[in-house]
Amino acid sequence: MSLSQLARSICESPTLKLNETAALLREKGEPVIHLGGGEPKSKCPIDAVVSCANLLHTGDVKYTPADGIPALKKAIIRYTEEHYNRMVSADNVIVSSGAKQSIMVLLHAILDPKEEVIFPVPFWVSYPEMVKLAGGVPVPVAARDGSFQPSVEEIAEAVGPYTKAIILNSPNNPSGAVYSEEFVAGIVELCEKRSLYLIMDDTYNRLIFDGRQPTNCYRYTGVHNIDSSKLVVINCVSKMYAMTGFRIGWAVASKTIVRAMTNIQSQETSGPAAPSQWAAVGALNGVQSSIESLRLTLENNRNVLIKHLQAFDGVKVTKPGGTFYSFPDFSAFEKDSQKLSRFLLEKVRVVTVPGREFGMEGHLRISFCGTMKEITEGVDRIKWALDPNAPNELFLGDRKLVRDWR
Numbered sequence: 001m002s003l004s005q006l007a008r009s010i011c012e013s014p015t016l017k018l019n020e021t022a023a024l025l026r027e028k029g030e031p032v033i034h035l036g037g038g039e040p041k042s043k044c045p046i047d048a049v050v051s052c053a054n055l056l057h058t059g060d061v062k063y064t065p066a067d068g069i070p071a072l073k074k075a076i077i078r079y080t081e082e083h084y085n086r087m088v089s090a091d092n093v094i095v096s097s098g099a100k101q102s103i104m105v106l107l108h109a110i111l112d113p114k115e116e117v118i119f120p121v122p123f124w125v126s127y128p129e130m131v132k133l134a135g136g137v138p139v140p141v142a143a144r145d146g147s148f149q150p151s152v153e154e155i156a157e158a159v160g161p162y163t164k165a166i167i168l169n170s171p172n173n174p175s176g177a178v179y180s181e182e183f184v185a186g187i188v189e190l191c192e193k194r195s196l197y198l199i200m201d202d203t204y205n206r207l208i209f210d211g212r213q214p215t216n217c218y219r220y221t222g223v224h225n226i227d228s229s230k231l232v233v234i235n236c237v238s239k240m241y242a243m244t245g246f247r248i249g250w251a252v253a254s255k256t257i258v259r260a261m262t263n264i265q266s267q268e269t270s271g272p273a274a275p276s277q278w279a280a281v282g283a284l285n286g287v288q289s290s291i292e293s294l295r296l297t298l299e300n301n302r303n304v305l306i307k308h309l310q311a312f313d314g315v316k317v318t319k320p321g322g323t324f325y326s327f328p329d330f331s332a333f334e335k336d337s338q339k340l341s342r343f344l345l346e347k348v349r350v351v352t353v354p355g356r357e358f359g360m361e362g363h364l365r366i367s368f369c370g371t372m373k374e375i376t377e378g379v380d381r382i383k384w385a386l387d388p389n390a391p392n393e394l395f396l397g398d399r400k401l402v403r404d405w406r
């Protein structure tokens with residue numbers, strides 16, 4: 001069957017694929033521990049449920065404006081004022097079906113064929129594919145010192161005549177790194193000097209630890225009129241309110257960008273599902289304590305995971321400053337991260353995501369959004385599988401595993 005060149009050039013999302021694999025194995029009764037997940041375990045806020053149910057009870061569930069319902073835009077405007085100290089109007093906001101769609105529609109709105117989009121390594125798995133889908137060329141930039149944050153100079157060296165945009169995601173999926181304020185300030189300045197779009201993917205902005213405050217990119221802009229700015233801030237309810245299944249995200253940008261994005265979205269999908277938008281209104285306008293409680297749980301999980309990994313000889317681990325991901329270096333055991341991830345799934349039924357998917361070989365993404373038991377038992381299983389001095393047997397429930405490898 002003939003498929004388009006584009007279809008043939010796009011890979012399946014490896015993280016979604018792993019979710020499916022884990023679910024299938026669990027259905028078969030396999031004792032899988034999923035440390036590859038990308039969503040909090042907690043329930044969504046009750047205010048979201050009530051607000052969504054109120055709409056459903058009317059039975060009047062119809063199309064919405066392509067850029068989102070006014071009540072949600074109002075809640076986003078208030079959120080932007082409260083968390084970014086930035087006054088914006090409804091024309092500066094577009095609501096999409098998840099942050100993913102906001103980024104995708106934005107790339108369609110700004111990229112001409114073969115234009116380049118720069119992002120630091122390691123990067124969220126979807127950026128390269130999304131840039132390709134929009135006809136552009138992904139340009140990942142790795143730090144020469146092997147760290148999770150390249151310097152402003154390294155990013156600047158990658159800027160060329162075809163560069164159209166830079167994407168920053170902090171705290172970062174997969175490393176959990178919170179980029180320094182100086183780095184964000186430097187990239188804002190670079191983009192404004194070179195007239196580039198800056199896409200700030202703030203999906204995990206509120207999930208940060210150790211008493212740090214979320215980075216507010218607007219603090220560093222020299223362009224105070226948002227309608228003249230090429231800075232676009234992406235957010236969503238997915239992670240901070242544990243509402244991944246509702247699929248609501250948004251972009252805050254100049255009127256010109258929002259208008260172009262709205263035209264594209266109106267032709268592609270129309271407005272996001274009305275019940276989901278009302279759920280997001282409920283979450284944003286309701287009691288906010290669930291974010292802090294999730295953040296505290298994640299910080300505690302992070303501490304336990306890191307302690308376990310630090311006690312694991314041969315593993316190099318950098319403490320994540322936010323998100324629910326860690327990105328330890330397992331290259332002392334196996335340099336090919338896909339091979340290692342497959343081995344761990346096959347031998348000890350632990351799901352991890354290979355670092356190669358995020359542009360960094362030798363690493364595995366290990367999530368800490370699961371239960372404490374999953375985290376500790378998962379790492380213990382990995383240790384057993386990799387440590388040649390470990391005892392020969394391991395019990396998974398009442399199933400005995402015997403090592404037949406070294």
Ligand SMILES: Cc1ncc(COP(=O)(O)O)c(C=O)c1O
Nearest residue numbers: 098099100124173203236238249
């Ligand atoms: C960095 C980053 N941006 C965007 C998204 C997508 O968010 P949503 O589920 O709202 O589409 C994710 C989801 O994993 C992510 O990790």
